[in-house]
Amino acid sequence: MMTDDVYREMESVVGEENISREPAILDSYAFQPFHRAEPGSWIHRPAAVVLPGSTGEVQQIVKICHRNKVSYKAHSTGWGAHSGPGKEGVIQIDLRRMDRILEIDEENMYVVVEPYAICAQVQAELMKRGLNLHIIGAGSSTSPLAACTSHMGMGFTGVSMGYSGRSVLGVEWVLPDGELLRLGSLGSGSGWFCGDGPGPSLRGIMRGWAGYDGGLGVFTGVAIKTFHWPGPREPEVEGLLFDTKTEVPDNFKVFLCYFPDYERWADAYYRIGEAEIAYIMSKNPIGAMIWAFTPHLMRKITDMPAIKTALKAAQHGCHVMIAANSPGDLDYQVKTLKRIIEETEGVLIDVKPPFESMLWWSGVRVSAVQAIFRPGGTFFVGLGGDEAVDNTMLQAKFGEKIKQDFIDRGLIYDDLADVMWGGLYEQGLFNHQEEIMIFNARDPRQAKAPEEFAKACARTAVEEHLGGIGFALFGGEKMHDLFSPVTSDYYKWEKKIKETWDPDDLSNQTFR
Ligand SMILES: Cc1cc2nc3c(=O)[nH]c(=O)nc-3n(C[C@H](O)[C@H](O)[C@H](O)COP(=O)(O)OP(=O)(O)OC[C@H]3O[C@@H](n4cnc5c(N)ncnc54)[C@H](O)[C@@H]3O)c2cc1C
Structure with missing residues (x-):
């Protein structure tokens, strides 16, 4: 239990300015409206908040917790x-005090970061050296360390730079008892360059899909893998969203692609992946985009059946950014894309100014996604298993039906039932499509919708064999009980790992 003595012991480690149990400070941590199935915006108020500034301080804090059986x-x-x-x-x-980039190894193409070095900061430094990193779809204010070690890892750049869980190299890990474990080459004193040795290779224990x-x-x-960046070393950008002003480099092109149906959309995904021509690629659903960027307009559109039908025709779309290394390379990539779109009977829109700047920069810096909070204050997600494109296409088909039912019952905003956001990974090796629902968090009826929506998506995923657990992860124990038996009993193994490494269950997992 957290006693005055425990508090004072922690204070002696971090100093009195880096620990607090002031209710107002603690409430600022407890206000968490996002990623929860049940209504409301408040989670449990922490007993205290502590801000260690180094690995040594983290170890001391965790050891104090371990000795005194305090959860953290x-x-x-x-x-x-x-x-x-x-x-x-x-x-x-x-x-947040551990916000440094510890090393950039240009030759071996990796960057070593602390937890609060955010993607924007890391990317800006990498670009100066002609490098880039995969940024998750949540945007560049997130932590690449958290995506690589502790959470998920999907994003717009996955097509050329992969999923976060696959980019992890050496890891420094304070275990639940406070001991320090170094994974991969770091564990044998050979530096950060490899995640799987020489030295302990425990990536599968550290994380699986999520x-x-x-x-733990x-x-x-x-240490995180980095990738080639063929753009400017220090891009000059002003403004945000529609007001973005920047020079799109000549070796980049941004396209919007639309297909007549799900099947041809899926064919094009396979072929664009195989051709290895996309630097960034994602499905940006038209209804959610209009809600996010012009919510007042979308409120009007929902009462206009003809316009809704016209917009729905753009349902099977994606945006593709090409990045080339020479004029010849650009020519080849553009021609290849055009041919794929022609053969899959799609429509290709070559995005021109002023939208080109916005789409280029919001793709590269992943800087526009937070707009999804504008219509209703939060959102929720179902389905989203990482699978082959044919499977994610099925997820999209079922997801559309589930969502239309919620729209018809007035439980969520009408986004044309078209909200499947997702990206292609590793040049088409797998895909992910998440069924986003936007709702009014302040409307008591709509605020209850996520729980029912999560269950409907999970049930459908299991009954229709729609692959991995996806976002059911946030539904807690009951969701795992539903998915685990059809997914190699993963939850049984996960629990065994947790019980072995943290027998007193002190390292708090929130939803599990
Ligand atoms: C608009 C929006 C879009 C999103 N899109 C995506 C997406 O495309 N892909 C995706 O993967 N996620 C996505 N998310 C989810 C997002 O990854 C999480 O919300 C995440 O929390 C982002 O913040 P962060 O990276 O700083 O991690 P945090 O919020 O700090 O942490 C994430 C999790 O990891 C744990 N954790 C973090 N750091 C450590 C550490 N050092 N040691 C141990 N545990 C730690 C935390 O306890 C938490 O459970 C989206 C979220 C939003 C709001």
Whole structure:
């Protein structure tokens, strides 16, 4: 339990300015409206918040918790209910003081970061060296360390740069008892360059499809693969969203592609992946986009059946950004894309100014997604298993039906039932499509919708064999019981790992 003595012991580690149990400060951590199925915006108030500034301090804090049987929960930027306490009496370990880029190895193409070095900061430094990193769809204010070690990892750049869980190299990990474990080559004193040795290769224990969400100790450093950046070393950009002003480099092109049906959309996805021509690629659903960027307009459109029908014709779409290394390369990639679109009977729109700047920069910096909070204050997601495109196409078909039912019952906003956001990964090796629903968090009836929606999506995924667990992850124990028997009993194994590594269950996992 968190006693005055425990508090004072922690204070002696981090200094009195880096620990607090002031109710107002603690409430600022407990306000977490995002990533929760049940209504409301408040999670459990932490018993205290502590801000260690180094790996050594993290170890000391975790050891104090371990000795005194106090639960703790680490987060990096702390962007959702899954980042805060799942019960009373938990100490929040806020890692914002650990915000350094420790190393950029240009030759071996990796970057080593602490938890609060955010994607925008890391990307800006990498670009100066002709490199880039995969940024998750949540945007560049997130922590690449959290995506690589502890949470998920989908995003727009996955087509050329992969999924976060596949980019992890050396890892520095404070275990639930406070001991330090170094994974991969780091564990044999050979530096950060490899995740799987020489040295312990425990990536599968550390994370599978998704990580433990703070349930297996605290990660204090990680080396992440970087990728070629053929753009400007220091892009000059002004403004945001529609007001973005920047020069789109000549070797980049942004296209919008639309297809007549799901099947041809899926064919094009396979072929664009195989041709290895996309630097960035994602499905940006038309209804959700209009809600996010012009919510007042979309409110009017929902009462205009003819316009809704016209917009729905653009349902099977995606945006593709091409990045080339020479004029010849650009010519080849554009011709290849045109041919694929022609053969799949699609429509290709060559995006021109002023929208070109916005789509280019919001793709590269992943800087526009937060707009999805504008219509109703939050959103929720179902389905989303990472699978072959044919399977994600089925997820989209079922997801559309589920969502239309919720729209018809007035439980969520009418986004044309077209909200399947998702990206292609590793040049088409797998795909993900998540069924986003936007709703009014302040309307008591709509606020209850996520729970029912989560269940409907999970049931359908199991009954129709729609692949992995996807976003059912946030539904807690009951969801795992539903998915685990049809997914190699993953939850049984996950629990065994947790019981072995953290027998007192002190490293709080929030939803599990
Ligand atoms: C608009 C929007 C879009 C999104 N799109 C995507 C997407 O495309 N892909 C995707 O993967 N996610 C997506 N998310 C989810 C997003 O990844 C999470 O919300 C995440 O919390 C982002 O913040 P963060 O990276 O700083 O991680 P945090 O919020 O800090 O942490 C995420 C989880 O990891 C744990 N954790 C963090 N750091 C550590 C650490 N150092 N040691 C141990 N545990 C730790 C936390 O306890 C928490 O459970 C989206 C979220 C939003 C709001």
